[in-house]
Amino acid sequence: xxxxxxxxxxxDALTGPLPLLGWDISSDTAFVIxxxxxxxxxxxxxxxxxxxxxWLERKGSGRIQDRLGPTRVGGRFGWLQSLADGIKLIQKEDxxxxxxxxxxxxxxxxxxxxxxxxxxxxxxxxxxxxxVSADCGLxxxxxxxxxxxxxxxxxGYSSGSKWSLxxxxxxxxxxxxxxxxxAICALIPIVSAGSLNLGEIGDMQSGHLGNWFLFHDxxxxxxxxxxxxxxxxxxxxAPFDLAxxxxxxxxxxxxxxxGMRWSFFFMGEYASMFALCGVAAILFLGGWHTGIPGVxxxxxxxxxxxxxxxxxxxxxxxxxxxxxxxxxxxxxxQIWLRWTLPRLRIDQxxxxxxxxxxxxxxxxxxxxxxxxxxxxxxxxxxxxYPEPLGKRAAEIWSVRHDDSESNESVSTDADAGSxxxxxxxxxxxxxxxxxxxxxxNVDLQLQSDSSEQTALAASIEVRQ
Amino acid sequence: MSxxxxxFALAACLGAVAVVISQSVVRMAFxxxxxxxxxxxLFFLADADFIGAAQLLIYVGxxxxxxxxxxxxxxxxxxxxxxxxxxxxxxAGLIGVMFLFMVFATIxxxxxxxxxxxxxxxxxxxxxxxxxxxxSEGNTLRPLGFALLGVRPDVPNGVAGAGxxxxxxxxxxxxxxxxxxxxxxxxxxxxxxxx
Numbered sequence: 001x002x003x004x005x006x007x008x009x010x011x012d013a014l015t016g017p018l019p020l021l022g023w024d025i026s027s028d029t030a031f032v033i034x035x036x037x038x039x040x041x042x043x044x045x046x047x048x049x050x051x052x053x054x055w056l057e058r059k060g061s062g063r064i065q066d067r068l069g070p071t072r073v074g075g076r077f078g079w080l081q082s083l084a085d086g087i088k089l090i091q092k093e094d095x096x097x098x099x100x101x102x103x104x105x106x107x108x109x110x111x112x113x114x115x116x117x118x119x120x121x122x123x124x125x126x127x128x129x130x131x132v133s134a135d136c137g138l139x140x141x142x143x144x145x146x147x148x149x150x151x152x153x154x155x156g157y158s159s160g161s162k163w164s165l166x167x168x169x170x171x172x173x174x175x176x177x178x179x180x181x182x183a184i185c186a187l188i189p190i191v192s193a194g195s196l197n198l199g200e201i202g203d204m205q206s207g208h209l210g211n212w213f214l215f216h217d218x219x220x221x222x223x224x225x226x227x228x229x230x231x232x233x234x235x236x237x238a239p240f241d242l243a244x245x246x247x248x249x250x251x252x253x254x255x256x257x258x259g260m261r262w263s264f265f266f267m268g269e270y271a272s273m274f275a276l277c278g279v280a281a282i283l284f285l286g287g288w289h290t291g292i293p294g295v296x297x298x299x300x301x302x303x304x305x306x307x308x309x310x311x312x313x314x315x316x317x318x319x320x321x322x323x324x325x326x327x328x329x330x331x332x333x334q335i336w337l338r339w340t341l342p343r344l345r346i347d348q349x350x351x352x353x354x355x356x357x358x359x360x361x362x363x364x365x366x367x368x369x370x371x372x373x374x375x376x377x378x379x380x381x382x383x384x385y386p387e388p389l390g391k392r393a394a395e396i397w398s399v400r401h402d403d404s405e406s407n408e409s410v411s412t413d414a415d416a417g418s419x420x421x422x423x424x425x426x427x428x429x430x431x432x433x434x435x436x437x438x439x440x441n442v443d444l445q446l447q448s449d450s451s452e453q454t455a456l457a458a459s460i461e462v463r464q
Numbered sequence: 465m466s467x468x469x470x471x472f473a474l475a476a477c478l479g480a481v482a483v484v485i486s487q488s489v490v491r492m493a494f495x496x497x498x499x500x501x502x503x504x505x506l507f508f509l510a511d512a513d514f515i516g517a518a519q520l521l522i523y524v525g526x527x528x529x530x531x532x533x534x535x536x537x538x539x540x541x542x543x544x545x546x547x548x549x550x551x552x553x554x555x556a557g558l559i560g561v562m563f564l565f566m567v568f569a570t571i572x573x574x575x576x577x578x579x580x581x582x583x584x585x586x587x588x589x590x591x592x593x594x595x596x597x598x599x600s601e602g603n604t605l606r607p608l609g610f611a612l613l614g615v616r617p618d619v620p621n622g623v624a625g626a627g628x629x630x631x632x633x634x635x636x637x638x639x640x641x642x643x644x645x646x647x648x649x650x651x652x653x654x655x656x657x658x659x
Contacts, residue, residue, distance in 0.1 A: 104494055111497075135605040136511045142482040143517040146525030153532050155488055179525075196605060390506060444516060 038131040042120045051082045053328075055450030057335050064339040077288035085263075094258035099160035108158060109153030109257070109264035118144045123278055124199045124243055126288045126319035128288065131419035131431070137198040138186060141178075141279060145234075145272055149175040152236075152243065156253035157263070167252030170346055171236060171243035177350060178233045181357040185227035186363075188368045189213040189220055189283045192389060202287025202323075206300050209291040214284040219367040223286040226361055228330070231276040233353070235269060238338035240348050270331075277330030278323065284327050387437060476502035484556075487545045489535050493528050514604050555655050594653055 055070065058081060062069025074080025096102050122137045122144075124130035134140055149171065156168015192213060193201045205211050213220050235238035244252030251257075254265050281287060289296050302315035344352065465608070479499030500523045507516030526637045613629030 101488065101490070104490060107494070136517060139521075140513060140517040143521035144527060145498075146521055146529075147501075149529055150524065150532070153529060153536075154490065154494065157532060159535055161540050169533065169536050172529055172536070175531070176529060177527075 003203060003254060037138045040105075042131055043117070044124075046120055046271050049266070049274045050267045051086075052271045053274065053331055054082045054085065054266065055079065055330060057338075060332065061339045064336070089259055089263045094261065095256070095258045097160055097256050101158040101160070104154050105256070106261070107262040108155035108267075109149045111154065112148050112219065113151075115144055115147035115151065116268040116275060119145075119272065121273045123200065123275055124202060124282070124287070125323055126205060126316040127203060128199060129320060130199055130315055133197065134201050135428050136196045138190070138196045138279070138283075139202075140184060141198070142273070144187065145275065147270060148176075148272060151268075152265075156243075156256070159253070161258040163249045163251065163255040164253050167243045167249050167255070173252060173346075174233065174236070174240065174349055174353075177353040177356075178230055181209060181226065181353065181361040182230045182234055184277070184358075184361040184365050185223050185230060186283060188223040188365055189216070191368045192216050192220065192366070192372070194389070194393075198282050200283045200393075202289070205286040206289045206296050206298065207307075208293040209286075211289075212286040214286075217368065217371045218365045220284065220372060222366045223361070223368070224280070226364065227284070227355060228333075229278055230339065230357055230361075231280060232334050232352075233349070235273045235334070236277060237334050237442035239340075239341040239344050240298045240349055241343065242349055243259060247328045248289050273331050273334060274327055277334070278327040280330055281323060281326035284423075284446065287326075288316075288323040290318075290322055299314035314405075358415075469506070470503040472509065475488045475499070476506065484560075487547055489546060490532055493532050493535075497528055499522050500528075512604055514608055 025276060055078065059069040059077070070078025070081035071076060073084045096105055119141050122134055122141050124133070125135075130137075152171045156164045156166075156171065159165070189201070190196060192202055195201055195204075200214075205213060214224050215221065236243050242252075244254060244377045246252070249255070254262055257265065290299070299315040302311040302402045305312045353388065476499050479495045479502060480495075482495040483499060486492050486495060500519060504519040504524075507513075507519060550560045612628050612632065614629075
């Protein structure tokens, strides 16, 4: 899992004699330096997200309520309001109520922060711009984000206050229920993509707007909106912010907190909002691809020239900008919803999840699996309008293959086990082609579908 | 790598000891999070990313949240404590020492090199798995998926029976039946009107 495209290529770039000083950097030292660079970069993303988003929340809420919002600190739009907030919060006294369970009370904010920080480790920002490119990246990300709940529940329990206890209980009930439709809705585009690797999923949507999984079939289209509502609830944002309902519970789980520990909860909340909106952007909205036909093709062409060439780097920078804009727009919609809609009651929240979202997402999942099969039987192709996925997967594989050629000397030690594996996959492949050839009209579309299998099998071979 | 292994292994062991020593149930849950999270970290270090993520999702994100939720719903006092009597401590300590002895005896009893050689001979490999190699490929998801369908590269001929899909499905249907049964038992009973 540690083998990442970005980390490895950065390690390879750093290995060797240093230009000015003449030091010879070994590959181990280069690996450590690359790891530190990644960690620092991710930490800055994690820290700057809340910085910008809290300002956006203040400004947005002000505009929606017909106020001006922050105007003074840092110029006309109050850009530095978050910095002023931060300085104020650092100066405040770090209180711990005498009835609280001090150890749990003090450590709960760190769990929240740690969980949402660690989620950024597997979140790709552009083609191969990811700290850890794991094959089950989406699964790891959802698993890490599910730890955040534990911190909030512990904060609620250990505060020794009724408000906090109620907030923690509501949060626990809400999160345990909403994780189910969240996971099922995340699986719906996975059914089409055939991969849990967030980088691969993003790259499959290059080309044009129609290639986004949002427009793949009607089920993924509906699933995006369900996913967005569910992730709003998962981030405990209004109208689902029962855990901190200030009109009923004072502050909910963070009633007793002050100063930096209080702000850690909000850093974690805004960072995980950004991370989940980024996941939504990758799964449904084309990730780092613009969706404009000519531009995407040009950027893809630049990427094939290599990561450390000027054009390839520029393409990735543009991709990261597009991705961050999409995720930030998702957060903006959440802010917009928060200041527009009234809060639900706790029983309404639970009914919305268990009686509506779970059945709806199960139906969508079933539909997303049946849809391509139906098309296969009727028209003998899996889609009508968008480009078939097999073709796109083959393209990704060719880009990947160009990338990994430079790393082949590194990963040859694991080749030994691949010979048998490739045989068994060939068995599967030949059976798939047999099914394909029994159909009467084997057209171009079908060939590209079998090329999907070839590409997948080939990518498996490359990995092993 | 060995530095990270030391950190995670120490955290896992110390967390486990703290679970046993602490008396407050929620503190036990916290130390269990530390311990299980460190075990997940060890899985990640051993390049077993899927099992590490599953560990986090199922035990930390699922089971422990439910545990604390149950305590919050049912506890009568502010902080629920389970004190242990001296007799219980002695018995538990004895059982723990015996278990530790059994684990050590088992680990020492296995011929690790011999079994590795046998596996390598069966799968026609010339070189063993490299273990804690920071560059080694450890994407376990696709091999796991193939093993679920019965395609196994590590057994001769590459195909081993029906795979793990059927047992997996049986276990999940079993869990579903248990869930439905629990919901049926716990639902609000309707009062039967006496005619």
